[in-house]
Amino acid sequence: MADAPGAGESLIKKEPDLPAYDPIVSNSTSGWMLVSALLLTLSIAWALYDEAFGQRPWKGMQREFVARYTRYLNSIKANSGKTEAEIIESPEYQQLKADEDAARAEVKDEMAQIDVEVARAQRKLDAVTDTFQNQRGRLTVINYNVETSQGSAKDRYRRQAEQKRQEQVTVELPSDDGKSVEKQRLNYAQLEKLYDDLREQKATGLGRKAELLKKPSELAKKKDDYLKNNLIGLGPAAIEGLKTKMGAYDYSILGHQLSVNAYNIVDRCEVCHAGIREPLNIKASDMAPDGPGKEPDSLARAFVSHPNREVLRIHNPEKFGCSSCHWGNGRATTSEMKGHGRHRFWLWPMFEKENTEAGCQQCHSRDRVTQGSEVLNLGRDLFSERGCMGCHRYEGFDRETDSLAGTRQQIGQLEDQIRANEKQIREDEGASGTDEEVKQLLAHAQGLRVTNSLLAARIDQMNLQAKYLMQDQKKVGPNLKDVRVKLRKEWVPVWLHDPWAFRPETKMPRFWRFANPLEGRANMQDKDAEDQIQAIAAYLWQEGFDSKLPSQAQGNAGHGKELFESRGCLACHSIGEGDNKIGGHFAANLQRVGEKANFDYIVRWIHNPRDRVAPYCPKEKRDLTADDYAKKGLPFVFDTELHSRCPNDGAELQVQNMTVMPNFRLSESDARDIATYLFSLSSPPSYQAANFMDDPKLKDKGRALIKQYGCAGCHEIKGFEDEQRIGKELTVEGATPIERLDFALQTQHAEEGEDPLKLRPDEKEHKPWYNHKGFFERKIEEPSLYDEGKEKDPKDKLKMPEPYLTPEWRNALTTFLLGSVGAEGSNVPSSLFYTPQDQRRQDIQNGWWVVKKYNCMGCHQIQVGQRSVVQDLPFYQTPEGKDLLPPRLSSEGARVDPAWLLRFLHDPSLSGEKTPAQQQQINALAGPSPSPQASPQASGSPPAATADGQIRLHPQPGLDRNGVRPYLNFRMPTFNFSPNELQMLVRFFMAMSGQQDPYIKEPMKPLTAEERLVARQMFTSGTPCLKCHITGDPAHDAKAIAPNFLLASERLKPDWTFRWLLDPSQISPGTAMPSGLFRKEGDRWVVNLAQPPQSAVNYHDDHAQLLVRYMFLLNPDEQRALLATGPATTALPTAATTQHHASAKRKKVRSHHRRSPVRAVLGRQAAETFKTQLGEIK
């Protein structure tokens, strides 16, 4: 361009013949054009491909599913026949088949006989029918004519009809053997009778045949059911059907989309997860790319069927969709990432497999226990048991504390109102004015007085409620007002420094600001950690009760060990260390209790843990002393029953320790023995002296620190009785926007997947954890993490201490938190939440809170399939050990009378009426001058001084006594429930068994003398009931392993008892109660004996019902009579001794069941005796 040619010259020149190269005209763009056109074509092709396949990856998945599933179906089709054949060959099936055949053979002859008879009748019937029907037809015509004709014609027809009736017709009846024919001439009446008789004969025969076939057909059904239940998967026909379905597979989204209009749910999960609801149970290996049984790939894992069909049945996907439980993005189909909602801005990312049950919590947030959500239930258990709720409010947890605060506030308001009214009354009455005005004012004052009395009544109600709430209010940790009397002084700072060093796995969290022994985290420790510990210890020590406890002598450690292992302590507590540890984790491990505690205190604690040193008055906000009582001239006595009010102002007091530990009604010496045993497990080391704990200068600092760390969340501490929770409310924590979770300096680590805690060391790839799960897991694993590297004032540092967690526990708690999203954070409308409207399910929901609070499941099985802690203890693994376990309560509501259950839960010793012996015992224990104010339910009364000046523990009512099952070593302890909780528990058990509310007891029909005799005979013959059941006779009861019949009428429900008699093993598998005592005979149950007593044979009503009535009407006299004559105590060899011979007993019980001849004879003898007796009575 720059080198333009000489200008002037070119102007004159003609254009040359050959044009020069023109940059525009001569340049061709075809090359460019071609390339661009090709690119355009390619990009259009790409766009089309993307539209058809790139954006529809599910199409490939569907094709793959159909291919793999069809292959799988083919592979099992051959097998399905084989498996059926295998089952048919199995001994069980063969046995059933043999039973059926035997039953058929049994009736074969009779059946043949009936067939012959029926055939005979039929032959005769054939011969008669035609003739009879002809005659009848003609007669009907004549009768019609009679009816319609007039005058003389009528009479004529009548005569005709009479003739017809008298007319003799001939029938040719075949003889019985069918060989000859007998001619008979019969008139109409005779003919009709013959016809009817023959029909009757035939019907009877057929009826008998059906009756005979009943048993064989029942057995045949049983056999077929067995085949059906044991055939894995489906039969060949069904598989063929599935294959046909695959052949016509609907390759679309809409065909597999779940739309729930009501809840605005549209889920397309099944577009890819096509096997989820297949009738077959598809496993990943079935869908492996290289054929069934090979190594599955990720696609195969996506094609499996839903692992929990039961859950799917209750939550039908057609109604709930998928994403409502699992979260994720139900509408996305273009990629796994999008469908599962794994996008940082998607609010509901799919829960990880291990946290799936978080989805349950979303709707079941008001449940304490949700059936089938084991991980979630564990999370809830941990949240309450490990003390999370001490600092963090969570709706539903620790409801007593919340309602107590509300109740107290209301009482305060009402009192203010009363005061204001009183002031107004004084003003009204003091005012002057005209007569009319004064009159009006006086009337007003009068009205206010009435109002005040109403308000006072309300306050009384509320006070009562407050009392119950205080009774039910519990703390996770021990009462620290007791430290002085309970603990070794030097031990307190040692414990505070690092509780896990002393007692690994304890509930007490490790305060990382005091000590952080974890690798690389020591720098998180405060510089003045030691000073802080000293200050806290000093405050606790100086503020503790200084009281004198009865001093206790050493007991028998051997006996203590026996008691500790057998009474039920291990349902909550554990003992031993490391691999030797046994017992539950609901309460502390007691291995090293001797190193820290005062022996006298522990004896007192075991004796009655609710026993409080001094009551606390929430109104005056202080602990009352003996002086307070003395001033009013009252004895220093306080208990939950009668003495729960403050002597100064009548306010309800906190009269018992806030512990769930119940009272085992042990004698003082037993308590001593257990304590001695516990103290024998460790020898106290010498700790560094801790004189600073008496330094009053440290108190203020200690107080501030206790407030800062929130110790009062779990412990009772003087001066902190009304302390609020210091942690964040967690009810909807899972819905916190991720931006509001303080990852602090870990944000970048979280986003890049670098894990400073190495929670999953075996996982190779770095997985980003900038999400709720990542945050929660690390927050509870190591709370100091989010303070690492931060420059903060000590008071601003994170307060949360480090809880002890196993990886399983951590996951359970994380699941619980992830699901805690409330209505706002949930991805389903709150109308889907589980809020039962019917009373029954509400009762269940409420009851679980109480059941879990007191760890009932440590001893009892409440749900089918659940295991109690004691069940897994090494001592109860033998058959005889299993007999000694606490009763299974899965059908408790159906079994017992609710009124009785209430009484029992209130006082499990059922010692409301004490036997003289017991009273004597109590008196003896109480010493010569028992406190006159002591109520029967005294809990928390102070030690009473005996004449010799020795302070003794208060006597126990119902001492050493089990109300229902004295034969058990386990002791149903006294929990001291408030009426609120008693009611909740009873309703819970009733609701769990689907019982009607209210329960109205039907009166029992009295027995006739004859019935009584029959019942007695049944009672004593065959399996004599009184052999195992308790009677009240100590010599006999030593061997008994079942409750007393005298309790039955008030304790049991007749319907349940009836079912129990018929088949106890169905209600409580493994029970010692024998099954098959009765057999069905027609509609009724009769006693199942080879040679039943004659009177029973003559008795034509239901035997089992009769026995129930007899049991319910049994009185002590009758029982004594039975016992005196029954074979149980006399005839039996008494090899079985008191302890641990249950198996022998059981064997014997079973042998009775087999009706040994000896037993049968004895039974008859007993019957004879009774007959004689009965005669005498008459």
Next chain:
Amino acid sequence: MRRYINKWTIWGALLVIAGIWAFTVRDWHQLWTISSAPDNIPIVAMLFLVPFFTWLGVRQAVANDRLVEQLEADPKLAKVHHRKVEPWRPGWARELHVWPYLVRIEFLATVIVTVILFVWSITLNAPLEEPANPNLTMNPSKAPWYFLGLQEMLVYFDPWIAGVVMPSIIMVGLMVFPYVDSNPLGNGYYTLKQRRFALLMFGWGFLMWILLIVIGTFIRGPGWIWFWTGQTWDHNAVVFDKNIDLHDWVATSRLGKAIGLGFLATNSVAKFLFGFIVVSVFFVVGALFFHWLMTVDFKRIRLPRAFSLREFHQALFPKKELEQKLLARTSLLQYLTFQFFAVSVLLALPVKLLLRLTLTIKYVWVIPWLNINF
């Protein structure tokens, strides 16, 4: 000096600058996160496309200017038909038709752009961001890329000025400029010499706008805090920015106190008057500056050789003939209109930006009674 400026040295210099910059980048992951966000793709492309097309245009303009020079030097040649970008050569067609010579190029461009759009739309989906939540807005919360300049302006001005007044002035200005332009030259072809001032003003405004967008995209992080490229966007980052009004700054400075201007901090009338004076002075100075830019002959600017007013004037304000001529053609209304837009947008924006970034000046002119601040 001039002989060292060639393409090698320029590339070399660019490489060195890039190297130094790369050396300062501490967090490549962060940089990648920003650059790869689908909605930031146009801006990343702009970083390269704007310089490239600027260079392309300048190259063409330089070539044209040479051609103009050549043609002007030879009146005969000037009379010959010539292609606007290159002199005519023998054998060439004297005139070219739109069809096919222009249309085929345009068609080619259309096809290429279509391919780009196809590929773009297939490979990059619209980004999903946080759900709208008035209680929890996203942080940083950024406007679409074409509005980022506007959003960045909000840092420097009163919202009313930055959000309403400035954009209106810019739009009205763009509409008005054809009418204030009195230059008949340079239509339809690239040139630097013939439209020196117009190009300077446009380039200035355009690049400023681009710069604001780039700052908004790459520099502004959470809390709209200034993060240098390659610095991690830390949500917990804290800065202490205490913006003060100019009068307060003056009143509280040591010098201000010394000369008795402390009352500016308290007296609102004084504040108003002070701001008014400052702004007026700014407008006068700004106008003079633009006037100088309009007429100066950059090539003849030199250091004054003697200490006299005349020498200063001759050395620093040499006039250029063409520009003088153009100025003479411009009416007073055209001139004032231009000056208003130029000073209030082209100059005020960068000046305020520097004041804010370096001296943390919030407002220059506070009118307390109207709640309008400049």
